[in-house]
Amino acid sequence: MFRVFATILLLVTLTISSPARSSDILFEEFDARxxxxxxxxxxxxxxxxxxxxDAMIDGAWGAGSQEAFERYAADFIPEEKVPFWAAAALAIDTFVRFEKEGWTLWYMEPLDLSILIPGEKIVSGKDDQDYFNLEDSSSSLRYSFTLDDDQDLVRTHAYVSRQAANPATTYSLRKSRRWVTSARKSNGVTIYARSEKQGYLWRTVILSASTQxxxxxxxVAGSIRPGRPADLDPPENGLIALIVGELAKMLKEDEKGPKRKGRAAREDGKQQAAAPGSGAPGSDDADTPASSGTAFLVTSEGDLLTNHHVVDGCASLTINGEPVSVVNEDEDYDLALLSAPWMKGLTPLPFSPRPAALNADVTVAGFPLAGLLSGLNITRGTVTSMKGLRGNSNHVQISAPVxxxxSGGPAVDMRGEAIGVVVAKLDAQIVANVTGDIPQNINFxxxxxxxxxxxxxxxxxxxIGDGEIALPPEEIAERLSRTTFQVNCN
Structure with missing residues (x-):
């Protein structure tokens, strides 16, 4: 069973003290060898x-594996050469999936066959005389297992072939001891059959799942293998554990590090409260917050995301007058995770499965200039650069006014799915003093x-959203209004 991710981070601290194993490896070009x-x-x-x-889970890292890894990394790395820290990101993503759903290689002794199952989500299906069935309760994935003789084998694979809405989508492999057939049905469901011969009988697995x-x-299909399962648990003192630990260290808040000051990008982003007697709305209210920012809901459990600088130095936080707690924050990446259990059950804002492209439409939601404006403010623009200030590849530049x-509000694409977290605007006064020109709508x-x-x-x-259907601007605004909140700092 896979260890909890936090335990892995604790274990790798035993290995990162070696001089030859430093965070430098994170920025070296990935090499699966x-x-x-x-x-x-x-x-x-x-x-x-x-x-x-979509191939065998066999540890043989060929061109297919490398191309798949580069596609994964392309979501967040614009450079051509993929660094090792992308493998750390993938490992973290995979650890989280395994812990959440209990993925494990299961040995099915009657068939002498191993296969990947989501142990926390798997339930028994309705069995019949010939098949033993399992279902993934969290998805459309279905399993069926049986033993075939030669005649049954032909019938099983012929049945799968007939399910194809278009014969061109059918795949088949015929070897002396292995048969594979897959077909896509008219309703979008793919059905896959794999048979392995042992003695005079064939051990057959049939899988089906919808497109999503x-x-x-x-x-699951790539994991099927005769015999007992191979190990999937990365060794505690291996390279994967090392780079995961190093990346986690880099993403942790450096509590002893200096605060950022005097940058051209204004990153204090909080809206300061009006001074007493200023005449600004609410200036006489004893409950007026010291500052405010924006956060958006990321889970139905009441988890919200905002900027570190929005919550930094706050004695307390509230949303709509209700208390909010800080779970964790990262100064380097200027992000903070908040918890508001009283929001449990609300629908969160989905993230886009891929980054927005250059010049793509972007919509920003937030609560700017709280002393002057009231209510949620929504602006629109485009992605104007794939990098931030001074080539910062962790940021994108947007033209939507902020x-x-x-700060801390969502930036969403034309499908209403988050592609970023608003973090800063270029300080026009500082740039004007240096260059003599006033920049317009340069935000990050x-x-x-x-x-x-x-x-x-x-x-x-x-x-994660499906990234498929563009929404009318009015629907995007409605989605943002349900998931974006003003954070008050006291």
Whole structure:
């Protein structure tokens, strides 16, 4: 059974003290030859579950595995050469999936066959005379197991072939001791049959799943093997454990580090309360917060995401007058995870499964200039650069107007799915003093993939959208109004 991610981080602290093993490895170009076969199998499972890999989970890292890994990394790394820290991100993603759903290689003794199952989600299906059935209660994935003789084998695979809505989508493999057939039905469900011969009988597994669960099905299909399961648990003193620990260290808040000051990007982002007697709305209210920012809901359990600088130095936080607690924060990436259990049951804002492209439409929601404006403010613009200030690859540049108080709010694409967290605007006065010119609408957001990684490091699995259907602007605004909140700092 896989260990809790927090335990892994504790264990790797025993190995990171070696001078030869420093965080420098995170920025070296990824080379699978440095991994053990077990580690490569683990990453292959992760790539399959993420929807990027559809082949055998065998630890043989060929061109298919490398291309799948590069597709995965392309979501958050614009450079051509993929660094080792992308493998750490994939490993973290996979650890979280395994812990949440209990994925494990199960040995089915009657068939002398091993297969990947989500142990926390698997339930018995309705059996019949010839098949033993299992169901994944969290998805459309279904399993069937049987023993076939030669005649039954032909009938089983012929049945799968007939399910194809288009014969061109059918795949078949015929070897002396292995048969594979897959077909896509008219309703989008894929059915897959694999048979392995032992003696005079064939051990047959039939899988089926709808399109949205193709990653789960690919992982399961690729895991099938005769005999007892191979190990999937990366060794505690291996390279994967090392780079996961190093990445976690980099993403942790450096509590002793200096605060950032005097940058051209204004990152204090809180809207300060009006001074007493200023005449600003609410200035006479004894409950007026010292400052405010924005946060958005990322799970139905009441978890919210905002900027570190929004909550930094606050004695207490509230949303709509209700208390909110800080679960964790990261100064380097300027992110903070909040908890508001009283929000449990509300629908969260989904993240986009892929980053927004250059010049893509973007919508920003927040609560700027709280002393002057009231209610949620929504602005629109485009992604103007894939990097932030001074080439910062953790940020994207956006043209949607933002003001103090927007910090921590979501930046969403045309499907209403988060592609970033608003973090800063370029300080026009500072730039004007240096260049003599006033910049217009140069603003920044933390990449959505970085935000997702931060959440996963803290044991939070964000909701991922389907990335398929564009929404009218009015529907995007309605979704944002239900998931975006003003955070008051006292």
């Amino acid at each position: 440095r991994l053990t076969e077990t580690e490569k199998r683990f990453l292959q499972v992760g790539l399959a579950l993420a929807g990027h890999y 669960d193709k990653g789960r099905m690919a992982a 003001q103090p108080g927007n 957001a933390v990449r959505g993939t970085i935000a997702r990684l931060f959440l996963q490091l803290n044991g939070v699995e964000p909701v």
